[in-house]
Amino acid sequence: MKKLPVVLVKLKLVLIFLFIQYAGSAQSSAPTWARETAADKEKRMQWWTHDRFGMFIHWGLYALPARHEWVQNRERITPENYRKYFDYFNPDMFDPAQWAKEAKAAGMKYVVLTTKHHEGFCLWDSKFTDYKVTNTPYKKDLLKSFVDAFRAEGIRIGFYYSLIDWHHPDFVYDGGHPPTPVTKEEREKANAGRDMRRYQEYMRNQVTELLTKYGKIDQLFFDFSYAGKGRNEWDSENLLKLVRKLQPEIIVNDRLDLNETTWGWDYKTPEQFMPKEWVKVNGQKVPWETCQTFSGSWGYFRDEYSWKSPEQLVVMLAETVSKGGNLLLNVGPTARGNFDERASERLAALGKWMKYNSPAVYGCTEAPEQFKKPANSILTYNASTKRLYIHVLEWPFKTLLLEGYKGRFKYAQLLQDGSEIRFSTNTKSGGHTTETSGENDVMLQLPVQKPDSLVPVIELILE
Numbered sequence: 001m002k003k004l005p006v007v008l009v010k011l012k013l014v015l016i017f018l019f020i021q022y023a024g025s026a027q028s029s030a031p032t033w034a035r036e037t038a039a040d041k042e043k044r045m046q047w048w049t050h051d052r053f054g055m056f057i058h059w060g061l062y063a064l065p066a067r068h069e070w071v072q073n074r075e076r077i078t079p080e081n082y083r084k085y086f087d088y089f090n091p092d093m094f095d096p097a098q099w100a101k102e103a104k105a106a107g108m109k110y111v112v113l114t115t116k117h118h119e120g121f122c123l124w125d126s127k128f129t130d131y132k133v134t135n136t137p138y139k140k141d142l143l144k145s146f147v148d149a150f151r152a153e154g155i156r157i158g159f160y161y162s163l164i165d166w167h168h169p170d171f172v173y174d175g176g177h178p179p180t181p182v183t184k185e186e187r188e189k190a191n192a193g194r195d196m197r198r199y200q201e202y203m204r205n206q207v208t209e210l211l212t213k214y215g216k217i218d219q220l221f222f223d224f225s226y227a228g229k230g231r232n233e234w235d236s237e238n239l240l241k242l243v244r245k246l247q248p249e250i251i252v253n254d255r256l257d258l259n260e261t262t263w264g265w266d267y268k269t270p271e272q273f274m275p276k277e278w279v280k281v282n283g284q285k286v287p288w289e290t291c292q293t294f295s296g297s298w299g300y301f302r303d304e305y306s307w308k309s310p311e312q313l314v315v316m317l318a319e320t321v322s323k324g325g326n327l328l329l330n331v332g333p334t335a336r337g338n339f340d341e342r343a344s345e346r347l348a349a350l351g352k353w354m355k356y357n358s359p360a361v362y363g364c365t366e367a368p369e370q371f372k373k374p375a376n377s378i379l380t381y382n383a384s385t386k387r388l389y390i391h392v393l394e395w396p397f398k399t400l401l402l403e404g405y406k407g408r409f410k411y412a413q414l415l416q417d418g419s420e421i422r423f424s425t426n427t428k429s430g431g432h433t434t435e436t437s438g439e440n441d442v443m444l445q446l447p448v449q450k451p452d453s454l455v456p457v458i459e460l461i462l463e
């Protein structure tokens with residue numbers, strides 16, 4: 001066989017090399033900086049998946065009007081008229097140690113604070129704007145003391161950062177934002193000279209401050225994209241690249257409009273509703289965190305009377321975990337800087353429940369399919385300790401039937417006080433009993449009185 005000339009051999013090698021490159025990139029379309037194996041991602045997110053329960057905090061100038069954090073937009077308040085809230089911002093009762101204490105007592109393991117919400121006001125002493133807490137009568141940076149106080153309680157730190165900015169002079173007006181001007185013509189006129197590229201740089205600068213000046217940041221919550229403002233307008237890819245460079249371990253939400261990628265988000269964020277099952281993307285179960293409010297609005301809203309009951313909140317937490325998710329439950333501190341009594345009461349109630357029942361939350365997830373949900377209950381499951389938790393929503397009279405559970409568990413107890421729950425198999429009708437349980441069923445024998453707990457939990461120690 002005739003030897004190929006050297007040039008052709010070289011050409012062939014180049015072609016092979018290019019092919020390998022191409023095949024490699026086709027396999028993973030992620031940019032190099034974003035590549036990570038599924039196992040590494042799972043490891044990075046391990047603490048978060050384990051902890052399950054965090055506190056969201058929405059705090060900004062909107063605490064003063066106390067009529068929703070979107071008040072500026074909803075009521076179309078001009079910047080001049082909104083200014084008064086800046087001029088009067090002076091939370092004399094702000095005590096982050098107290099916030100952290102309440103979060104911890106409620107069983108919350110991480111916190112996410114609005115460093116800047118849509119109004120554009122910054123809770124830290126940013127070098128890149130004057131619209132910040134240090135220029136209000138309060139004068140001090142809030143973020144540093146906040147971070148220190150929560151860390152001191154062993155709570156992990158997350159920052160919320162609004163992509164939307166109703167204050168920044170380069171944020172291009174669109175139909176939804178900012179509050180004024182109102183008509184299309186007014187908007188177009190006002191948009192002359194606005195430049196989203198400068199705004200992108202502002203965001204990168206601010207995110208750099210947030211991710212370099214406050215130690216390890218565990219979670220980042222960007223908010224949010226919509227038709228007309230998305231990955232191109234935010235320059236999402238570069239923003240995320242910067243985030244990953246500054247805090248490689250950080251967990252980032254899904255609102256940068258990079259949702260069709262596998263690398264542009266870590267978890268899904270269903271908001272203010274309960275997903276019917278474990279959240280899926282392309283048929284695959286993915287990490288998710290639902291954020292929920294106590295009363296409907298995120299910022300402090302004095303006249304809102306739609307507060308959820310403590311029991312509802314406990315059920316919400318259990319149900320979220322039973323579907324493999326996390327719960328981020330929001331508090332909107334007042335203009336004085338404290339938690340409203342209604343919020344504190346609910347946190348305390350959650351804490352009372354968590355004090356006894358946290359093993360049914362931390363490290364737990366959806367129960368394996370073979371465990372059928374008993375009547376009026378929610379199941380959570382801890383794979384490493386091999387325990388199944390039955391959250392009993394409606395306390396039954398004397399017995400609870402576990403269909404198909406025979407031989408699946410060794411022992412049952414009330415989680416609240418570790419008291420034994422006796423059980424029988426093969427219950428036969430006879431005497432005054434008409435009940436017959438199936439061959440593989442188990443009948444738990446319960447006290448007539450509902451144990452003193454918002455939602456009593458029965459722990460099964462599995463085989």
Ligand code: GLC
Pocket residue numbers: 058069070223224271291298
């Ligand atoms: C929505 C709202 C915002 C709130 C957020 C919480 O995006 O615009 O006010 O901060 O939900 O997830």
